[in-house]
Amino acid sequence: MTSDIAAILAIDGIATGAVYALVAIGTVLIFTVTRVIFIPFGDIAAFTALTLAALDAKRFPGTGALVVILACLATLIEIISLVRTGELRLLPRALFFYLVLPLAVVGIAWLTMRADPPLAVRLVLALMLITPIAPLLDRIVFRPIADGTVLLLLTVSVALHFALVGLGLLFFGPEGVRTEPLTSFSTEFAGVLISGQTMLIVIAALVFSGLLYLFFDFTLVGKSLRATAVNRTGSRLMGIRPARAGTIAYLLGSLMAGVSGILIAPVNTVFYDSGFLIGLKAFVGAIVGGMTSYPGAAIGAVGVGILESFASFQSSALKDVIVFSLLIPILIWRSLASLHSEEEIEE
Amino acid sequence: MTEMFSMTDVTVCYDNVEAVRNVSLSVEEGQIVTVIGPNGAGKTTLLMAAIGLLASRGRLVFQGNDIGRMSVEDRVEHRLCLVPEKRELFSDMSVADNLLLGSYSLRDRSGVQKTLDEVYDRFPRLKERQRQAAGTLSGGERQMLALGRALMAKPKLLMLDEPSLGLAPLIVREIFRTIASLRDLGVSILLVEQNARAALETADYGYVLETGEIVQSGPAKDLIHDKRLITAYLGGH
Numbered sequence: 312m313t314s315d316i317a318a319i320l321a322i323d324g325i326a327t328g329a330v331y332a333l334v335a336i337g338t339v340l341i342f343t344v345t346r347v348i349f350i351p352f353g354d355i356a357a358f359t360a361l362t363l364a365a366l367d368a369k370r371f372p373g374t375g376a377l378v379v380i381l382a383c384l385a386t387l388i389e390i391i392s393l394v395r396t397g398e399l400r401l402l403p404r405a406l407f408f409y410l411v412l413p414l415a416v417v418g419i420a421w422l423t424m425r426a427d428p429p430l431a432v433r434l435v436l437a438l439m440l441i442t443p444i445a446p447l448l449d450r451i452v453f454r455p456i457a458d459g460t461v462l463l464l465l466t467v468s469v470a471l472h473f474a475l476v477g478l479g480l481l482f483f484g485p486e487g488v489r490t491e492p493l494t495s496f497s498t499e500f501a502g503v504l505i506s507g508q509t510m511l512i513v514i515a516a517l518v519f520s521g522l523l524y525l526f527f528d529f530t531l532v533g534k535s536l537r538a539t540a541v542n543r544t545g546s547r548l549m550g551i552r553p554a555r556a557g558t559i560a561y562l563l564g565s566l567m568a569g570v571s572g573i574l575i576a577p578v579n580t581v582f583y584d585s586g587f588l589i590g591l592k593a594f595v596g597a598i599v600g601g602m603t604s605y606p607g608a609a610i611g612a613v614g615v616g617i618l619e620s621f622a623s624f625q626s627s628a629l630k631d632v633i634v635f636s637l638l639i640p641i642l643i644w645r646s647l648a649s650l651h652s653e654e655e656i657e658e
Numbered sequence: 659m660t661e662m663f664s665m666t667d668v669t670v671c672y673d674n675v676e677a678v679r680n681v682s683l684s685v686e687e688g689q690i691v692t693v694i695g696p697n698g699a700g701k702t703t704l705l706m707a708a709i710g711l712l713a714s715r716g717r718l719v720f721q722g723n724d725i726g727r728m729s730v731e732d733r734v735e736h737r738l739c740l741v742p743e744k745r746e747l748f749s750d751m752s753v754a755d756n757l758l759l760g761s762y763s764l765r766d767r768s769g770v771q772k773t774l775d776e777v778y779d780r781f782p783r784l785k786e787r788q789r790q791a792a793g794t795l796s797g798g799e800r801q802m803l804a805l806g807r808a809l810m811a812k813p814k815l816l817m818l819d820e821p822s823l824g825l826a827p828l829i830v831r832e833i834f835r836t837i838a839s840l841r842d843l844g845v846s847i848l849l850v851e852q853n854a855r856a857a858l859e860t861a862d863y864g865y866v867l868e869t870g871e872i873v874q875s876g877p878a879k880d881l882i883h884d885k886r887l888i889t890a891y892l893g894g895h
Contacts, residue, residue, distance in 0.1 A: 545746030550763030
C-alpha cells in the first residue's frame with residue numbers, strides 16, 4: 312500500500328466514521344437518558360435516505376403512512392393510560408402531541424410536495440417526516456416497560472429493529488436508492504482528491520456535535536437531559552420528567568440519525584434493511600466510549616470508519632468481520648475498566 | 659397557624675410487608691417538625707411516600723390539595739421538596755449546574771438569579787466551588803449543595819432525610835444551624851433524623867417512629883426531657 316492509497320483510505324474512513332459518529336452520539340444520548348440501547352437508529356438513518364429518494368422522485372414517501380399509523384397507535388395507548396390513571400385532564404395535551412403534531416407534519420410535507428420544492432426544502436421535509444418516528448415508538452414500545460432491566464429493553468429494541476425492517480420493506484419496497492450528490496465541488500489536498508460530499512459529511516458531523524455540546528452545556532433543557540442521564544431519581548426530585556426527557560432525547564437522536572442518512576445516501580446505495588449495519592457499527596463506536604461518553608463515541612465511530620475503510624481495501628469480503636472482531640478486545644478492556652469503576656462507587 | 663402538610667393513616671408496603679403502618683402526622687406553616695426513631699423504623703420510607711417515590715395508602719394533603727395520586731414531578735411543582743438521604747446529586751455536573759437544576763420546576767424564571775445569590779450567601783463554600791464537579795465535594799459540602807439545590811426550588815415544605823448522616827460533628831452543628839435559619843424564610847420543614855438530640859433541639863414538634871408506627875409525639879422541648887426517650891435515643895444523662 313502506497314502512502315497515496317493510505318491517504319485516500321483514511322479520508323474515506325473519516326467520512327464513513329463521521330456518519331457513524333452521528334448515529335453513535337444519538338445512541339449514547341438515548342441510552343444515557345432512557346437506558347434503551349436503541350438498535351433501530353440505523354433503520355431511522357436508512358429510512359431518511361429512502362424518504363429523501365422518494366421525495367426526489369416526486370413520490371410521497373411511505374414514511375408519511377408510517378408516521379400516521381404510529382401516531383394513531385401512540386394516541387390510543389396514551390388515552391388508555393390516562394383513563395387508567397384517572398388523569399383525563401391531560402387528554403387535550405396528549406392529543407396535541409401524539410396525534411395533531413405528527414399528522415400536521417405529514418400534512419405539511421404532503422402539501423409542500425405538490426409545489427415541487429427545491430433540494431434544500433426536500434432535505435428539511437425528509438428530516439421532518441423521520442423525527443416523529445422514534446419518539447412515537449418510544450411511547451408505544453418502551454414507555455410501558457421503562458422500569459424494566461437494560462437487558463429487557465435491549466431485547467425489545469432488537470425485536471423492534473426487525474419489525475421496522477419489515478415495515479421498511481412494506482412502505483419503501485425492495486429497491487435500493489442513491490440520492491443525487493448534495494454538492495459537485497471537489498478539491499485537492501496534498502495530492503489527494505477530496506470530494507465536496509466527503510467534506511460536507513465531516514463538516515455536518517462537527518457542526519451537529521458542536522450544536523449538541525452547546526445544547527447540553529448552555530440550556531436548561533440540555534442540562535436536565537444530562538441530569539436524567541447522571542441520576543434519574545435526583546432529576547425526578549427536581550421535577551424533571553424522565554418521559555419528557557426521553558422524548559427530547561429521541562427527537563434529537565432521530566435528527567442525528569436522519570442527518571447521517573441524508574449524508575450517506577449519495578455515497579452508498581441504501582436499501583430498506585441497510586440500517587442494521589450502520590446502527591451496529593455506530594454501536595461499536597459507542598461502546599468504545601463506554602456508552603456514556605459523547606467524545607468517546609465519536610472517536611470510536613471514526614475509528615470504526617477508518618478500520619472499515621482499510622479492511623475493505625485488504626479484503627472486501629471480510630471487512631465487516633474485521634470491524635466486528637474489534638468488539639472483542641474493546642469489550643474485554645471495557646469490562647476491566649467497569650470493574651474498576653464499581654470499586655469506586657462502593658467507596 | 660394553618661396546616662401545610664398532613665398524612666392521615668398512611669401505610670406503605672414493600673411487597674406484602676408493611677414498612678409504615680397507619681401513620682398520621684401534620685406540619686403547620688413555618689414549623690419544623692421532626693420524626694426520630696431507630697434505624698429501620700420506616701423514617702425514610704415515610705418521606706419517600708410523601709414525595710411519591712413509593713406508593714402508599716391513606717391520605718396525603720399539601721396546602722389543602724390531596725396529592726396522593728400526583729406524580730413526584732407534580733408534587734415538586736407544587737413546591738414540596740425532598741433532600742434524600744443519599745443526596746442524589748448530579749455528580750458529573752458542576753455545583754452551579756446542580757443548583758440551576760434545582761430551579762427546574764419553577765415556571766417563573768425571573769427570580770432564579772436572585773435565589774442563586776441567596777443560596778451562595780448562605781453557603782459561601784458553594785460559591786467558591788461553583789465550577790467544581792459535585793462528585794468531588796466533601797461530605798459536608800455535598801450536604802450543603804443538596805440543601806442549596808432544594809432551596810433553589812423555593813420550597814413551601816422541605817423534607818430532609820438524615821441531613822447529618824456521615825458528617826463530622828462540627829459540620830453537623832453547621833447544618834442544623836442552617837436548618838433552623840430556614841424558618842426565617844418561611845419554609846416549613848419535615849426533618850427525619852437518627853441524631854435525635856440535634857433534631858429535637860432544632861424542631862418545634864416531634865414524632866417518634868418505631869417499627870413503622872408512631873409511638874409518641876409532642877412539642878420538641880417536652881420530648882427532649884422525656885425519660886423513655888432519653889434512655890432510648892438521647893444517650894441518657
